[in-house]
Amino acid sequence: MAQGIFGGMTNYDDQSLEDILTDLRHWVDYTKEIKNFIEQGTKTLKESGYWNRVPFNFQTILISSIKTQQTFLHDFKLIMNAIQNERLSSREVELMKRIGLNAEDYNVQYGKSYKEDSDWKDYGNKDFKVVENLYADGRDYFITIQDASNISTRLSDYFNPISHSVNQSVHQLISGNNNIVAGYNNGTMNKTEINVNDFSNEVDSALEKIKSIEEVSPALKDHIMEVLKESKEAVLQDNLEAQSISKTKMKSFLIGAGANAINLVHLLGTYSSIASYFEL
Structure with missing residues (x-):
């Protein structure tokens, strides 16, 4: 399905599992794209020396978001496999909810860390333009992924409370x-x-x-x-x-x-x- 125009506000109540899978496949591609974008952007800033002018808190958010996106990819795979194999459980529902909550947190932290100081901002500078794009595109990504919380609510309607795992610890x-x-x-x-x-x-x-x-x-x-x-x-x-x-x-x-x-x-x-x- 197509997400709503406002991040975190898409209603999945009338969506099927196939509709949800469509969005998850898009999110996987989107996550890989934005992860690579942030990695390349931070590399460019470090090579130019402008990275040292970026506030530490925003540096931290950029670096940690790369790790978080890698975790999202891992979790998306688990959730998609569970849906496709008709083995949804509370684990996948909870993972999806956590993704949404983390996205919400990163949305807040992106804005807070980027805007807490303005002395370093050099408008018109090509390196600062890289930082601006990292902020705008990175934050847009997490705003989009906030909808994971809404998907988790819908997934809870489908999950099987009886575990399919055997011989587990x-x-x-x-x-x-x-x-x-x-x-x-x-x-x-x-x-x-x-x-x-x-x-x-x-x-x-x-x-x-x-x-x-x-x-x-x-x-x-x-x-x-x-x-x-x-x-x-x-x-x-x-x-x-x-x-x-x-x-x-x-x-x-x-x-x-x-x-x-x-x-x-x-x-x-x-x-x-x-x-x-x-x-x-």
Whole structure:
């Protein structure tokens, strides 16, 4: 289908999986094109010496966006394969949602880092024109990809809650006073011991600290706080299926996390029970 003219506002509610695949194929080509464009642009600026005049924060956004686009390509492939093989699961839905949230975050950071200082801008200079194009085209790309969040909502209507994977590793949680919960699946079982009260308290503490982090967009903070709350509830209720889903969401977040999400990862890693639960 053709996306709407406003980034992040395309309605996919009446679109089929084939319609979604059409957009994803276009996004794969678009991602490869813009990734190469940014790589060549930064190379040109470094060779001319103008790169040193570009503010550090905008340099960081440009470099990290290349890595993020490579991750997007990996995730798009996973999602497209799942759709084509009729094996959509919560993993693909969550990956698509994360792509949309990361795109939203990069859209904000592109504007913020490029506009925070104007002393370096040399209008009319051919090298500065390269920077202008990197900003405009790079930001337009992420504005377009914001629609991934809307696609994820539509994909959730199709996903199969029954896993098609067999003989896979299952990470079981042992909770309570040394009570071992029963597991299922014919794969390898890895048991992780955590104390339920410790985990609950650590989640509460982490939620408060996440609120005070200023370097991360509200969308990213809201998402990871939601995952933590779901994880806490799943542990308190000894709900193995919910635990598995929450861990998958966290792994998807880490796979697609943009540069500005690293502070969240570092914070969670300081909590032993949380780190053990999510295998950080």
